[in-house]
Amino acid sequence: MHKLLTDKPGEKMLLLGNEAIARGAIEAGVAFASTYPGTPSSELSLNFFQMSRESDLYFEYSTNEKVAMEVSAAAANAGVRSMCVMKHVGLNVAADALMTLAYVGVKGGMVVLTADDPFMFSSQNEQDNRYYAKLSGLPMLEPSSVQEAKEMVAYAFDLSEKLKEPVLFRTTTRINHSSGIVELGKIRKRITKGDFIKDPMNLVTVPAVSRKLHVKLLKNYDSAMQLAESSTVNFVEGDGGWGIICSGVSYNYVSDAVEELQIEARVRVLRVGFSHPLPPKLIKDFLGRCEKVLVVEEGEPYLEEAVKALAQEGGLTLTISGKAPELFSRLYEYNPAQVRTKMAAYFGVPHESPAVPDLSDLPEIPQRPPTLCAGCSHRATFYEVRKAAEGLETIYPTDIGCYTLGLLPPLSSADFLICMGSSVGTSGGFSKVTDKKVIAFIGDSTFFHSGIPGLINAVFNNHNFTLVVLDNGTTAMTGHQPHPGVDMQQLKMDGFGRVSIEAVVRAIGVPHVTVVKPYKVRKSIEAIRTAIDFKGVSVIISQETCALYAKSLKLARRKPFEVTDKCRNHRDCMDNLACPAFYVWNERIKIDPNLCTGCAVCAQICPENAILPLKEKKVTA
Amino acid sequence: MKTTRLIIVAVGGQGNLLASSVLGEAALMAGIPLQMSEIHGMAQRGGVVESALIFGNARSTIIADGEADILVGFEPAETLRALNKCNTDTVVITNLAPLMPFTVNIGKGVYPDLKQLQNLIRAKTAKLIAFNAAKLAEEAGNPLAVNMVLLGALIQTGVLPLETEQVKEAMQRKTKPAFLASNLKAFELGYTAAKKAA
Numbered sequence: 038m039h040k041l042l043t044d045k046p047g048e049k050m051l052l053l054g055n056e057a058i059a060r061g062a063i064e065a066g067v068a069f070a071s072t073y074p075g076t077p078s079s080e081l082s083l084n085f086f087q088m089s090r091e092s093d094l095y096f097e098y099s100t101n102e103k104v105a106m107e108v109s110a111a112a113a114n115a116g117v118r119s120m121c122v123m124k125h126v127g128l129n130v131a132a133d134a135l136m137t138l139a140y141v142g143v144k145g146g147m148v149v150l151t152a153d154d155p156f157m158f159s160s161q162n163e164q165d166n167r168y169y170a171k172l173s174g175l176p177m178l179e180p181s182s183v184q185e186a187k188e189m190v191a192y193a194f195d196l197s198e199k200l201k202e203p204v205l206f207r208t209t210t211r212i213n214h215s216s217g218i219v220e221l222g223k224i225r226k227r228i229t230k231g232d233f234i235k236d237p238m239n240l241v242t243v244p245a246v247s248r249k250l251h252v253k254l255l256k257n258y259d260s261a262m263q264l265a266e267s268s269t270v271n272f273v274e275g276d277g278g279w280g281i282i283c284s285g286v287s288y289n290y291v292s293d294a295v296e297e298l299q300i301e302a303r304v305r306v307l308r309v310g311f312s313h314p315l316p317p318k319l320i321k322d323f324l325g326r327c328e329k330v331l332v333v334e335e336g337e338p339y340l341e342e343a344v345k346a347l348a349q350e351g352g353l354t355l356t357i358s359g360k361a362p363e364l365f366s367r368l369y370e371y372n373p374a375q376v377r378t379k380m381a382a383y384f385g386v387p388h389e390s391p392a393v394p395d396l397s398d399l400p401e402i403p404q405r406p407p408t409l410c411a412g413c414s415h416r417a418t419f420y421e422v423r424k425a426a427e428g429l430e431t432i433y434p435t436d437i438g439c440y441t442l443g444l445l446p447p448l449s450s451a452d453f454l455i456c457m458g459s460s461v462g463t464s465g466g467f468s469k470v471t472d473k474k475v476i477a478f479i480g481d482s483t484f485f486h487s488g489i490p491g492l493i494n495a496v497f498n499n500h501n502f503t504l505v506v507l508d509n510g511t512t513a514m515t516g517h518q519p520h521p522g523v524d525m526q527q528l529k530m531d532g533f534g535r536v537s538i539e540a541v542v543r544a545i546g547v548p549h550v551t552v553v554k555p556y557k558v559r560k561s562i563e564a565i566r567t568a569i570d571f572k573g574v575s576v577i578i579s580q581e582t583c584a585l586y587a588k589s590l591k592l593a594r595r596k597p598f599e600v601t602d603k604c605r606n607h608r609d610c611m612d613n614l615a616c617p618a619f620y621v622w623n624e625r626i627k628i629d630p631n632l633c634t635g636c637a638v639c640a641q642i643c644p645e646n647a648i649l650p651l652k653e654k655k656v657t658a
Numbered sequence: 659m660k661t662t663r664l665i666i667v668a669v670g671g672q673g674n675l676l677a678s679s680v681l682g683e684a685a686l687m688a689g690i691p692l693q694m695s696e697i698h699g700m701a702q703r704g705g706v707v708e709s710a711l712i713f714g715n716a717r718s719t720i721i722a723d724g725e726a727d728i729l730v731g732f733e734p735a736e737t738l739r740a741l742n743k744c745n746t747d748t749v750v751i752t753n754l755a756p757l758m759p760f761t762v763n764i765g766k767g768v769y770p771d772l773k774q775l776q777n778l779i780r781a782k783t784a785k786l787i788a789f790n791a792a793k794l795a796e797e798a799g800n801p802l803a804v805n806m807v808l809l810g811a812l813i814q815t816g817v818l819p820l821e822t823e824q825v826k827e828a829m830q831r832k833t834k835p836a837f838l839a840s841n842l843k844a845f846e847l848g849y850t851a852a853k854k855a856a
Contacts, residue, residue, distance in 0.1 A: 051682040051692070158697055182717065215719035216679075216694040218686055289717035374722030391745035393724040394782035400774065402739045403767025405669065405759040407705035442703065447764065615764045617704055 039088045044224055052219045054183045054212045055080035058150065061190030063088070065146070066225035067120050069112040070096045071105040073486060074515040075124030076159040077213035078152035082122050083516060090530075093229050098518050101457070101486040102127035106134040106149070113147035113203070114240070115231030118194055125153040125166045126456065130487070132169065137242050138203060139173040140250035142257075145231060146194035147203040154210050155335045155370040161437070161456065163369070165336035170205050170313035174254050176261045177205040177313035178270065181288040183217035189270065189310065191222075196264065200257050207312070209335065211286045211370065262314040270310030271319060277303040279384050280327030282320075282340055284309040287333040290376035297377060298386050315343050321351040331383050332359035335371050358383065408442060411618035412634025414581035415440045415507050417555035419448040420613055420638070422476055422505060425565035430473045436460035436488070438480035439514045439583075440507050447615050450478065458487025465491065465500040474569060475502035482512035482520040484538060489545070495574045496546050503568050503575045506538055509583035517586050527590055542576045549575035556581060558641040584634050595635025596650045600626050603647035610639040610648065659691065661714035662818055663721045667740045668707050668732035669757050673805035676832065678709040680809060683828035684820050685713060695719040704760065706736055713819055728817045729783075730808050732791070733757050738775050741782060748783045751811050751852065752776075753804060755792035787811055787855040794847040800840035806833075810848025814856075822849070 040050065041060045052060065059081050062070070070089075072082035082098070089096035095112075099105035102123040109121040123131060128151045135149065151169065154160040170177035178193050180186035186208065197204040238246055265271060275295075281304055283291045288308045295304055307323045309315065324330060324347070332341040341359035348357055358364055364379050365371070374390060381388035409416045419440075435441055435451035436459065444451035453463055460477040468475045479488045484506050492504065512518040519525060525533035542550050549571040553561040561579070568575040582592065597618075600610075604625065611619055611626050616639060618632035628639075630651055640648035664681075668674035678694060685692040693716060696709045710721045723742045728749045731737025737752035744750065754772060761767040780786045791807040798807070806829070812818065813825050826842060833841050 049686060051679070051686045051694075183719075211695055211719055214696055216682060216692075216696075217719070218692060286719070289719065292717045372720055372722040373716075373718040374725055391724050391747065393745050394741070396741055396782070399738065399741065399778060400770045401767070402735050403759045403761045403769060405704065405706055405736070405761065407670075407703035408760055410703060439703070446766075611764055615760060617760050617763075619760075620758055620763050 039084070039091060041084055042088055042092060043221060046221055046223045048221045049218050050221065051216055052183060053080060053216050054186055054208065054214060056084055057183045057187040057217070057219050058190055058208070059084040059088070060219070060221065061187035062120050062148070064187070064222045064224050065118065065191040065194040066227050067118050067194070068094060068227040068229040069109060069117050069119035070094065070122065071099045071109045072122040073099055073102045073105050073127055074512055074518045075127050075152070076515055077154055077210040078122050078124050078150060079515045081150065081213070082518070093227060095229065098520065100521055102131040103134050106131040106138070109147060110134065110138050110143070110203070112231065113143035113145045114141070115233045116145040117228065117231040118146045120148045120150065122150045123152070124160065125151050125164055126160060126162065128166055128169055130457065135169070135203070136173050139175050140242060140247055140254055141240055142202040142253070143197060144201070146197035148190065148193045148197060148206050149203050150206045150208065152208050152210070152213050153336070156210070158210055161454070163336070165339060166207055167312055167339045168337070174258050175203055175205050175313070176200065176311070177207055179207045179285045179310055179312050180212060181285055181308065181310070183212065183215055184219050186212055187219055192270065199264070200261055202257055209285055209370070258314055262316065265311040265314055265316040266318050268311040268316070271316055272308055273323060274306045274308070275301060275304045277305050278326070278328040279304045280307070280323060280330035281305070281333060281380070282307045282309065282323070282330060282344055283333040284312055284340060285335065287335060287371060287376065290371055290373045291333050291380070293373050294377035294380050298381055298388060300384065300386055303384070309340060312340070317347055317350070320344055320347050321353070324348050324351065324353050324355060327355060329356040330358070331380065332357065333365065333371070333376060334359065337367055406445060408445065408617055409439060410584050411616050411632040412584040412636040413439070414509055414555045414579065414584070414636070415443060416448065416614055416616060417558065417636065417638045418505060418507055418561070418579040419443045419450040420642070421555060421558060421561040422565055423448070423450065424562045425569055426474060426476060429569070432467050432471065432473050432475045434460045434463045434467065434475065434477040436479040436483045438483055440478055440480055443478065447613055457483055458491055461488050461491030461495065461504060464502040464504065465495050465498065468501045476569065477502060477504045479504065479506055480513070481506060481508040481510065481522050481538060485521050485536070489541065492542070492547065492574070493545050500574055501572055503577060506576060506578045508538055508578055508580045509586070511583050511586045513583045513586060517583070517589065539578055542578065547574050547576045549573065550578070552578045552580060554581060555579045556636050556638060558638060584636070595637070597628065597630040597633035597635050598637060598640055598648050599628055599630070599651040601647050601649050603645045605645050605647070607644050609642055609644060613642060614639055659714045661712060661716045663725055663727045664711040664713070664730070664818065665721055665726040665740060665743045666709040666711070666730045666732070667736045669736060670703065670705055670707055672732045673802060674707045674709055674732060677805040677809050678711060680825065680828045680832045681711055681818070681820070683832050684824040687828060688820060688824050690819055691715055693717065693719040708740070728812070728815065730812050732804060732808060734772060734775055735759070735770055738770060738779065741779065744783050746782070746784065749785045749787070749815055749817055750779050750783050751787045751808060751815070752779070753791035753808060754788050755790050787815070787852050789851045789855060791848065794851060795844050798840050798844035798847055800837055800844060803837070803841050803844035806841040806844035807848035810845035811852035814849045814852035
């Protein structure tokens with residue numbers, strides 16, 4: 038049985054934040070969940086996916102976050118407790134659905150999880166999604182710890198049903214990817230079937246209906262504010278005159294600092310867990326008891342601006358600070374020492390940090406950036422595209438996935454990226470205003486997510502570019518989640534359809550479509566060259582299973598290769614491919630047989646044909 | 659309870675997360691409060707994986723620069739890179755078997771000299787325990803058990819509030835049965851190596 042389905046209230050487990058949230062949802066009786074995978078939220082969905090295979094929980098990987106939001110919204114409107122999970126930028130995609138779902142509301146509880154990523158450990162920006170709560174008028178909850186994250190999910194479902202609207206649940210990477218000891222609670226029975234009652238005058242958002250629904254939303258907002266005033270997730274600790282207002286993981290850094298600076302008797306801390314709508318009475322009362330206040334929050338001055346506005350309303354003139362050059366930044370994530378130092382300075386407390394060594398004399402340490410895996414088919418495709426485009430001035434718009442790593446030399450096949458699907462749309466723009474050859478890269482999952490409308494646009498507006506779909510048969514970057522093009526039989530799962538990328542591309546009316554096998558180097562280069570020469574929209578679909586995924590599926594393994602004595606040290610393999618299976622030994626290139634997947638791409642580009650399959654006996658030696 | 663802060667750095671694939679989860683399980687069994695965090699988004703693509711483990715009553719799940727009580731590096735250059743996490747009282751354990759970054763393989767960087775690396779770490783921290791953990795893992799019959807070798811060395815230092823037996827039991831729970839014997843052997847070899855180095 039899946040460990041998160043363990044029905045032993047009181048038992049303690051060491052859980053990852055994402056596991057704790059999934060468990061919290063199970064305890065709250067969630068019966069329907071949907072997602073598009075995105076770090077740092079991916080393990081949460083993975084656990085739902087695994088549990089759905091051995092219980093009556095319904096879970097789906099939707100094609101994108103907007104669709105995920107819509108399927109969950111429908112389930113919740115039929116009275117079924119549903120949860121929709123995404124990374125912060127995913128909420129941009131789903132925002133269209135969310136903004137009006139806020140008007141329509143829900144019948145069964147619905148929780149929308151947004152996983153923000155301060156410092157951008159694995160994201161293209163560090164937007165602060167608390168503003169989505171403000172923008173939509175919906176309630177937002179933010180936990181500070183792994184255990185609290187679990188508890189707060191049940192609270193979120195109850196709140197959603199009380200207010201009859203979705204609740205936003207905001208985490209940051211340090212909640213999702215922290216682990217802590219969590220005590221299990223009771224599992225509420227899942228109710229998996231609901232009913233939809235027709236009520237078009239409240240559910241079909243034509244202007245006349247929406248005018249009425251906006252009034253309802255504002256009423257709900259007032260009710261939510263009342264609930265926030267007395268919510269147990271907004272709490273005050275201490276009774277000193279130095280006020281600190283904080284939320285999320287910042288609360289942990291503040292708590293540790295209060296103890297380490299030994300200022301327990303001097304401070305009063307307001308931890309905000311119900312961060313939209315904020316409780317005005319509670320905050321004004323708090324401010325009224327403080328001499329000065331420090332707001333500690335990662336990201337934007339969301340709390341700070343609200344608190345300052347409330348102080349003005351309450352006629353309070355105390356100093357309130359947060360974001361300032363000498364205090365806290367809007368950039369990146371915070372850490373315990375930084376918060377402690379700033380608190381000490383702000384409140385004038387003596388403080389000594391541990392003595393740190395001078396590191397100015399350290400030698401330069403070679404960087405270890407993540408790189409495409411040994412045998413990755415994207416490496417082959419990038420090489421082939423660059424060969425096919427030799428002599429041309431090119432622009433390579435790229436997209437979001439493992440292949441974004443094609444940015445690095447020697448592949449250097451990424452020139453522009455803003456968001457999921459942008460490779461296709463931006464190619465259209467570049468091709469219209471420059472005379473350079475535009476060749477775009479998009480992965481299979483990203484193609485389904487948001488590449489298709491851009492491609493339709495390109496056909497309609499007669500753009501001139503080549504789109505290379507890097508089809509490795511899975512959503513590789515986030516951990517091999519299925520997408521509509523995946524063969525679910527390989528995962529031994531029945532009851533799924535399958536959408537062919539080639540059929541979609543042809544149906545769109547793309548005039549030049551070619552499927553290549555990137556491990557066949559010469560043939561692929563020829564096909565890509567023809568596609569590049571074509572005036573108009575051409576699509577290359579480069580098909581080869583992700584090397585890591587193939588390994589996890591235990592697909593037949595190819596023999597590893599070795600560099601034989603025929604090698605004249607041209608180093609074309611290293612200089613053009615730089616596969617991580619290569620290494621240099623006594624000034625010669627060698628291949629690590631444990632890493633080599635036998636893709637044979639390097640063997641095909643070696644000018645002496647010096648790279649050959651490793652002899653059987655040497656594999657074991 | 660005194661707070662003890664441990665940083666583990668490794669290259670993707672070296673088993674850092676398993677080592678952390680063994681320590682986590684041991685803390686759970688021993689009833690010791692623990693916070694952990696990890697950055698592992700690109701672990702499978704050759705990047706650096708860093709875990710922070712905080713034993714005791716602290717609420718923070720990350721460790722600021724200069725605040726680790728003990729640093730365990732599974733790869734020597736990564737240990738050196740993580741020195742910013744140390745202060746002059748920090749104990750450092752490092753494997754001495756390098757894993758070449760591909761930037762070095764393609765001639766875009768020079769791997770630091772191992773002797774100089776050890777001298778630098780020794781000069782800047784309280785104590786350095788350095789040995790070839792890859793060799794000991796092979797000796798234990800499991801080349802992938804570098805993580806368990808270093809776990810043995812870590813427990814030997816006595817910096818963590820965990821007993822050898824608790825960690826061994828956690829290994830039984832968290833590692834694959836087929837590898838348990840070689841993992842335990844690896845743990846012992848690491849423990850002995852750290853004792854000798856001390």
